[in-house]
Amino acid sequence: MAIKLKKSYKFSFRSSLFITLLSSIVMGLTLYAFGIFNPYVILICAIVIYAFSFFILQYRVEKFIYRRVKRIYDDVSLLESTTFQNQPITTDMATLTREIEKFAKDKKVEIETLKVREAYRKEFMGNVSHELKTPLFTVQGYILTLLDGAMENEALRDKYLQRAEKGVERLIYIVKDLDMITKLEVGDLRLDYEDFDIIELIRNVFELFEMKSAKKNITLTFDMEYEKPVYVYADKERIQQVLTNLVVNSIKYGKKGGTTEISIENLIKNKVIVRVTDNGEGIEKQNIPRLFERFFRVDKSGSRKEGGSGLGLSIVKHIIEAHDEKIYVESVYGVGSEFSFTMEKAK
Structure with missing residues (x-):
């Protein structure tokens, strides 16, 4: 040249x-x-x-x-x-000086970004280790107890095997969720778009968690009676997973005798917004920006007792963004929370 x-x-x-x-x-x-x-x-x-x-x-x-x-x-x-x-x-010295200054600024930004990523990587690895370690040690403990002689006791054997099975189920749940997030992040998860009735899908999700919500006396309901179907264009299975995770979260952090309410509103000509609102414990302001991070939990001890992988909201965010849509959260501590996301209407 x-x-x-x-x-x-x-x-x-x-x-x-x-x-x-x-x-x-x-x-x-x-x-x-x-x-x-x-x-x-x-x-x-x-x-x-x-x-x-x-x-x-x-x-x-x-x-x-x-x-x-x-x-x-x-x-x-x-x-x-x-x-x-x-x-x-x-x-030309003036041009060279400008280029060097720009180069230095760009490198400074890159270094700061790398530091943030490194801190996030360390935190993520620590969270993965903790989440996998707990069920692994649980399963190992029950199996060792059985091998040490508890297997001869039929009642104790069945009890420990059932608890070990729950630990394995949680491990599988975590691994599946991690696999899904990885695929969503690298764009390997293919979305199967179709037209479907979002009202019917929400009713199905309500039915799935009717017993779970009943244990805490939480009512799953719509904000109004939807007599006509609302058709949207998206991956039905993935949107069901989004609704499932949001409803499970509202039950997990909801108060006894509370309510989880879902509403669908028209935004513009070809968009609707789905709102999932509860009157649970709410989220403190400083925790809201980190809600969609992998393994981030608002209540470290309480949420682990409830189970789950700690990846639910992260998966929700990735699925919605894979649809080129937006997800929002509003919450007042002690009052309740509202998660909402946009969807494209069926043509």
Whole structure:
């Protein structure tokens, strides 16, 4: 690739002017001393001296600066800076300064981002370890107890095997959820779009958790009587998973005798918004920005007693965003929470 030089002549122009003036003065005084002073000779010599000085200085300074600037470009290119690789080498100091400053700012942002990611990675690995360790140790404990002689007791054997089975189920649940999040993040999970009635789907979810909600005397209901179906265009199975996770969360953190209410509203011509509202314990303001992080739990101890993988809301967010839609959360601590997400209407 041809190298394009952006030249600045200020230095050479001024330096040549100083050299010419000094040379002309010395020459004039010398000629005057010998009595052969001739202004025309001095003028011609001054022009020649200026021309030679200018071209020699310009060539030498340009080459001197270029060698050092090129070394800077080469060093920066080793860091795989696409900005510098795509730029022609210039000896203009102002341009180079701007590019170096921009490069430094970009690298600073990259370093800060890497630090945040590293902190997140450490936290994530710690959470994964903790979530997997608990059921693993539980299963191991029951199996070792059985091997140590408890197997002879039929009642104790059945009890411990059932508890070990629950531990294995939780492990499978966590692994499945992690696998789904990974696929959603890298775009490997294919969405099967279809037209379906969202009202009917919500009723099915209510029926699935009717017994679970009854244990806490929580009412699952619509905000009004929907006499006509509301058709949307999405992956029915994934949207059911979204609703399932949100309803399970509202039951888990809901108060006894409380309510989980779902409403569907028209937004614009081709969009609806689904709201899942409860009057449970609510979420403190500082915890809301982290709600959709993997394994983040508002109540570390209480939520683990309720079970689950700690990945529910993260999965919800990824599924909705995979549909190119938005999810929102509003909550007042001690009053309740509302999760809402948009969907495209069926054509």
